[in-house]
Amino acid sequence: MRKSLIPLALSGLAMTLTPALAGSGRTGILEQLQAEAGQAFSAERGKALFMARHKGGKPKTPSCTTCHSKSPLNAGRTRAGKRIAPMAVSKTSDRYSDPKKVAKWFRRNCRSVLGRECTPLEKGDFITFMMSR
Amino acid sequence: MTRQLEPDDKIRSEQQTGIPVWDLFIRFFHWSLLALVCLAAFTGFLGEEWWLNYHIWAGYAIGLLVVMRLVWGFVGSPFARFSSFVFSKQQTLSFVRQLLKGRPPRHTGHNPAGALMVFALLLVLSGLVLSGLVLLGGQENQGPLAGLIPYFIGAAFGEFHEFLAALLLFMIGAHIAGVIVESRLGGENLVRAMLTGKKRFSLPGHETAYAKRKAALVAIAICGTIGLAGAGAWRSLATIHPGGLPKMPENVAWKSECGDCHYAYHPSLLPGKSWQMLMAGLASHFGEDASLDEKTRREISSWLQKHAAEHWDTEAANNLRHISAEQPLRITASPWWKRRHAEVGKAVFARKSIGSRGNCIACHRDADSGRFDDQKINIPEK
Numbered sequence: 001m002r003k004s005l006i007p008l009a010l011s012g013l014a015m016t017l018t019p020a021l022a023g024s025g026r027t028g029i030l031e032q033l034q035a036e037a038g039q040a041f042s043a044e045r046g047k048a049l050f051m052a053r054h055k056g057g058k059p060k061t062p063s064c065t066t067c068h069s070k071s072p073l074n075a076g077r078t079r080a081g082k083r084i085a086p087m088a089v090s091k092t093s094d095r096y097s098d099p100k101k102v103a104k105w106f107r108r109n110c111r112s113v114l115g116r117e118c119t120p121l122e123k124g125d126f127i128t129f130m131m132s133r
Numbered sequence: 134m135t136r137q138l139e140p141d142d143k144i145r146s147e148q149q150t151g152i153p154v155w156d157l158f159i160r161f162f163h164w165s166l167l168a169l170v171c172l173a174a175f176t177g178f179l180g181e182e183w184w185l186n187y188h189i190w191a192g193y194a195i196g197l198l199v200v201m202r203l204v205w206g207f208v209g210s211p212f213a214r215f216s217s218f219v220f221s222k223q224q225t226l227s228f229v230r231q232l233l234k235g236r237p238p239r240h241t242g243h244n245p246a247g248a249l250m251v252f253a254l255l256l257v258l259s260g261l262v263l264s265g266l267v268l269l270g271g272q273e274n275q276g277p278l279a280g281l282i283p284y285f286i287g288a289a290f291g292e293f294h295e296f297l298a299a300l301l302l303f304m305i306g307a308h309i310a311g312v313i314v315e316s317r318l319g320g321e322n323l324v325r326a327m328l329t330g331k332k333r334f335s336l337p338g339h340e341t342a343y344a345k346r347k348a349a350l351v352a353i354a355i356c357g358t359i360g361l362a363g364a365g366a367w368r369s370l371a372t373i374h375p376g377g378l379p380k381m382p383e384n385v386a387w388k389s390e391c392g393d394c395h396y397a398y399h400p401s402l403l404p405g406k407s408w409q410m411l412m413a414g415l416a417s418h419f420g421e422d423a424s425l426d427e428k429t430r431r432e433i434s435s436w437l438q439k440h441a442a443e444h445w446d447t448e449a450a451n452n453l454r455h456i457s458a459e460q461p462l463r464i465t466a467s468p469w470w471k472r473r474h475a476e477v478g479k480a481v482f483a484r485k486s487i488g489s490r491g492n493c494i495a496c497h498r499d500a501d502s503g504r505f506d507d508q509k510i511n512i513p514e515k
Contacts, residue, residue: 058420079421080395081488100426108422 025097026089030127032099036120046129049122050087056115064113072133088133096127151331154241156210158349162202163327166258169195170301173261177298182507189269189276196262199255201356208351212242215252220245237318241335244315250308257301264294272448274504277366280373284451377446378504384436386429394423396492399503401450402464405441409434411462419463449505465490477512486513 034041050064050072060079061067068076068087076084085092096102102123110118118126155163173191176184206215220228225245231237237244243251270278271287316323319334326332381400391397400408412434415423425433442450452469460466465474474490482490493500499509 060420077488078394081492082392082394082396104425108424111422 025099026095026127026131029096029099029102030124033120033124033127037124039121041121041124041128043125043129043132045122046125046127049126050129054114057111057113058115061109061112064109066113072130087130089131090133095130102127151329151333152241152335153330154212154332154335155327155330156213157330158201158205158209158352159213160327160330162198162205166195166198169198170258170305174298174302181510183510185273185507189265192262192265195258199258199262200359201352202255204352204355204359208348208355210345210348218243218245218248218251220248225249232314232318235318237315239319239334239336241332246311247315250304250311254301254304254308257297257304261294261297261301264290264297268294273506274375274378274447275506277370279375280370284377284446284448288451375446377450378502379440379444381440384433387433387436390425390429390433394421396494396500398464398491398493399449399500400437400440401442401445401447401503402453403437403442403462404454404456405438405443407456407461408437408441412437414462445503447503447505449503481512484513484515486515 030041050068051070053062055062067078068084072088073086073091075086078084085095087095089095106118106123110116110122169191173188173195176188176191180188205213208214211217228238228245232246240247266276266278267282267290268287269276270280271282271284272291273279273287312323315321321332321334387400388397403411411418412430415425415430442454444450452473453464453467455467455469457463457466457468464470481487487495493505496510496512497505498511499506
């Protein structure tokens with residue numbers, strides 16, 4: 001009886017901790033970016049970055065919204081047709097919590113849209129905007 | 134058109150009742166065979182790929198009918214027995230000569246030309262069922278021979294199956310022509326005779342009844358024995374895992390890294406060389422930056438090459454090994470892929486639930502397994 005309670009308790013613990021861990025992963029990523037950027041992040045600047053039409057990237061992907069849709073609350077679609085979960089943390093709770101994933105997608109997508117890597121400030125602004133939604 | 138009866142024909146006429154010639158089984162065999170051959174021909178020549186099951190079941194049913202007819206040919210009623218319509222070469226030639234003169238000699242059962250056609254039809258139908266089984270097992274990895282027959286043998290038998298099918302159509306034409314000619318010249322409506330079982334004319338000594346009950350019991354016993362043996366063989370064959378479909382452990386990195394942006398293609402859909410080149414050029418992946426960290430890239434690349442097309446014996450793997458010279462990395466550019474999808478219009482691929490040529494799983498419900506069975510095709514309407 002007791003033994004069977006242990007996995008139950010552990011899984012209960014894991015369930016309560018998962019969102020918290022995702023949150024702590026996000027905090028760590030933001031702290032790291034903050035240290036590199038050296039100035040406060042702005043959701044407004046992040047929104048502008050997300051909505052703007054950029055030059056210098058690939059002609060078929062001039063904007064984040066090309067694939068992610070005009071609203072962070074809506075799902076997007078890759079150019080190959082796959083669904084992309086909404087970017088807003090309120091809609092997709094585990095967004096921006098895995099440093100490897102965050103690094104991968106910023107690297108690829110900034111190159112595609114802007115034709116260069118994003119700065120720590122831009123990344124921080126972007127995540128701050130998505131957390132405000 | 135009825136020919137005047139001549140005294141030396143020694144023909145007895147029983148216009149009122151008729152003489153029993155074709156027993157119940159022969160008539161059932163003839164007409165159900167006709168229906169099944171129509172179904173098999175329609176689904177085989179004209180049908181959609183996903184109707185394959187109807188074709189397969191028609192084939193199995195035809196096989197059963199032919200087996201029963203062969204048994205009945207040895208134990209059945211007098212005119213059902215093969216021994217009653219085996220003619221010598223001279224008899225056959227003489228019949229044909231008379232036929233050409235418009236005076237075919239009478240026969241109560243099959244005449245020599247009709248007998249030849251019966252044997253030829255039974256042979257071709259057996260060939261169709263057997264080559265179909267080999268084709269099904271080899272090319273489609275289905276049916277009782279799936280575990281035994283490699284793809285290339287299945288594909289070769291596919292050619293033979295098609296040849297026999299065309300030959301059968303030709304023979305059916307000749308059979309119908311023969312029936313019309315003999316009905317006209319002989320004054321005996323052969324179609325009606327095959328429906329009622331009775332003929333108006335018969336040669337003396339042929340006033341036989343249909344099959345005896347004993348014959349039916351013997352035939353049922355023989356067919357039952359064959360059926361039990363066949364079912365046993367079938368069950369043990371079904372336990373053999375198809376050789377060309379190895380069990381593949383799924384790779385988590387492949388599923389998420391490839392599958393985040395597009396349908397995660399089964400490794401058997403490209404040869405190892407293509408996978409290697411593709412995974413070496415991820416920074417510009419069909420115009421997209423799909424770069425990965427080196428550890429993940431290596432892991433996925435070696436897993437893809439390990440399970441590439443060369444290591445499978447499915448229809449897709451056998452054909453997609455032959456890549457396009459210009460676009461060796463694009464599955465949908467391979468000549469075979471293009472041929473097989475030639476009838477699917479652009480508008481179909483553009484449908485909302487499909488989206489692109491590369492979204493295999495939208496129509497091939499078993500794409501994840503690499504099998505791509507014909508029956509699993511389901512093209513969404515929207």
